[in-house]
Amino acid sequence: MKPIQMVDLKGQYQKIKTQIDASIQDVIESAAFINGPEVKSFQKELEEYLNVKHVIPCANGTDALQIAMMSLGLEQGDEVITADFTFAATVEVIALLKLTPVLVDVEKDTFNIDIDALKKAITPKTKAIVPVHLFGQCANMEALLEVAKEHNLFIIEDNAQAIGADYIFSDGTTKKAGTMGDVGTTSFFPSKNLGCYGDGGAIFTNNDELAYTLRGIVNHGMYKRYYHDVVGVNSRLDSIQATVLRAKLPNLDDYCNARRKVAEYYNNAFADSNNIITPVTSNFTTHVFHQYTLNLVGVDRDALHQHLLDNGIPNAIYYPVPLHSQKAYADDRYNEEDFKVTNSLIKSVISLPMHTEFEEDQLQFITQTILNFINN
Numbered sequence: 001m002k003p004i005q006m007v008d009l010k011g012q013y014q015k016i017k018t019q020i021d022a023s024i025q026d027v028i029e030s031a032a033f034i035n036g037p038e039v040k041s042f043q044k045e046l047e048e049y050l051n052v053k054h055v056i057p058c059a060n061g062t063d064a065l066q067i068a069m070m071s072l073g074l075e076q077g078d079e080v081i082t083a084d085f086t087f088a089a090t091v092e093v094i095a096l097l098k099l100t101p102v103l104v105d106v107e108k109d110t111f112n113i114d115i116d117a118l119k120k121a122i123t124p125k126t127k128a129i130v131p132v133h134l135f136g137q138c139a140n141m142e143a144l145l146e147v148a149k150e151h152n153l154f155i156i157e158d159n160a161q162a163i164g165a166d167y168i169f170s171d172g173t174t175k176k177a178g179t180m181g182d183v184g185t186t187s188f189f190p191s192k193n194l195g196c197y198g199d200g201g202a203i204f205t206n207n208d209e210l211a212y213t214l215r216g217i218v219n220h221g222m223y224k225r226y227y228h229d230v231v232g233v234n235s236r237l238d239s240i241q242a243t244v245l246r247a248k249l250p251n252l253d254d255y256c257n258a259r260r261k262v263a264e265y266y267n268n269a270f271a272d273s274n275n276i277i278t279p280v281t282s283n284f285t286t287h288v289f290h291q292y293t294l295n296l297v298g299v300d301r302d303a304l305h306q307h308l309l310d311n312g313i314p315n316a317i318y319y320p321v322p323l324h325s326q327k328a329y330a331d332d333r334y335n336e337e338d339f340k341v342t343n344s345l346i347k348s349v350i351s352l353p354m355h356t357e358f359e360e361d362q363l364q365f366i367t368q369t370i371l372n373f374i375n376n
């Protein structure tokens with residue numbers, strides 16, 4: 001059996017090596033390293049794939065969130081609501097911009113933002129909601145869009161983990177994750193579902209005016225060369241990353257399907273266990289399994305974590321600490337009673353190896369090792 005990896009980037013590269021090597025070489029020969037034609041072409045191709053009017057490439061997923069928030073004219077003290085159970089980047093940029101983060105609990109089956117908790121958190125100061133499409137499936141966008149409309153709030157979708165997922169509206173129409181709110185953001189960090197070979201990110205919008213604003217902000221607030229209308233940042237996707245992404249984008253649906261197959265293998269293997277809750281997919285979204293995360297019942301999660309490591313099976317705890325309990329984001333306003341689900345999930349979840357390059361004996365070994373541990 002080949003050694004098991006949490007994410008097998010080398011194996012994925014081997015399959016497209018000829019194309020990737022040649023296109024990187026071409027970028028080097030062209031010397032168009034920044035804002036070259038590769039970046040423009042990738043932008044167009046991603047717009048087409050996502051069926052969105054504007055893609056604005058940038059340097060990483062955290063920048064994408066920050067720039068998206070900068071584009072909306074929010075002011076110090078405005079409240080921005082996001083989920084308590086996620087990666088810190090989302091709340092980090094809210095705080096950096098001197099906006100007030102408001103964390104709310106998540107649903108225990110999908111791990112996505114809880115709509116009732118969100119509604120309770122809305123105040124006259126609330127200006128925006130940042131749903132995170134966690135682990136690869138969409139949050140309840142139809143409900144979120146309704147709440148946003150009613151209270152006149154912006155929606156920024158943090159789509160770093162669900163690129164390629166489809167949202168199915170109740171009238172049967174579908175949209176790609178990240179293209180439903182006012183702005184959507186993503187990350188091309190190497191281990192994301194569409195990863196480059198360094199850092200990268202992008203912002204999506206269907207709003208022409210916002211797109212114009214965003215393109216200026218990523219480029220030092222310049223709309224005309226050396227005229228700085230607003231305070232911007234320097235956030236660019238470079239041409240080498242763009243060319244890697246161009247090679248990988250046509251495979252994204254295949255990559256998502258490969259992940260779904262792995263998820264199906266895991267689901268079947270664990271179907272009869274009373275100690276394992278396998279991922280629950282909402283009926284309004286497809287799942288692209290950025291992570292495959294189990295919720296354990298009556299199992300010593302930390303002991304299983306160590307047991308798997310001892311057997312050469314990498315695994316991870318996403319996320320071990322709720323954001324509202326992090327030193328940087330703790331606040332007297334928060335009441336532990338309001339975070340029952342997150343406080344419980346952090347003790348019971350475990351994410352298994354998930355990527356596009358598995359061999360069956362590896363999956364068999366992973367699932368058998370887990371079942372043996374739990375049943376003994």
Ligand SMILES: *Cc1c(COP(=O)(O)O)cnc(C)c1O
Pocket residue numbers: 060061062063086087089090132158160161186187188189199200201
């Ligand atoms: C990865 C990730 C980010 C940050 O992306 P970077 O490219 O690493 O800056 C933001 N939000 C979520 C939910 C992520 O998973």
